[in-house]
Amino acid sequence: MINVLFFGQLREQLDCDALTIDLDKLPVKTIDELIKLLSQRGELWQQLLQQETTLVACNHEVVKRQASIKVGDEVAFFPPVTGG
Structure with a gap:
């Protein structure tokens, strides 16, 4: 299993904060x-x-x-971070 998380605007637009996927x-x-x-x-x-602007963390x-993923990983998707 891997945990997939969504943050920020992605979470709101997809109406989903997390999924578990059985690899x-x-x-x-x-x-x-x-x-x-x-x-x-x-x-x-x-x-x-x-x-392309959507960021991914493992x-x-x-x-x-192109990064590899394996059982036990946590993958997070989030919009680009801006400062100011």
């Missing part, structure tokens, strides 16, 4: 494959998660979409 039953090995899987939930999911570290 043993799905052929998901990378963040990019996870995004493709989650995109099957609907057009809004696809639009928001596939944006186990509290920002990663590229």
Whole structure:
């Protein structure tokens, strides 16, 4: 299992704060494959998660979409952070 978290505007727009996904039953090995899987939930999911500006962290570290994921990981999606 992996835990998938959504933060900020993504959480509000998707109306979802967290999901648990069983990797043993799905052929998901990378963040990019996870995004493709989650995109099957609907057009809004696809639009928001596939944006280049959407940031992804695995186990509290920002990663590229080609990064590997494994059982026990925590993957978080969040909008770009701005300061001011």
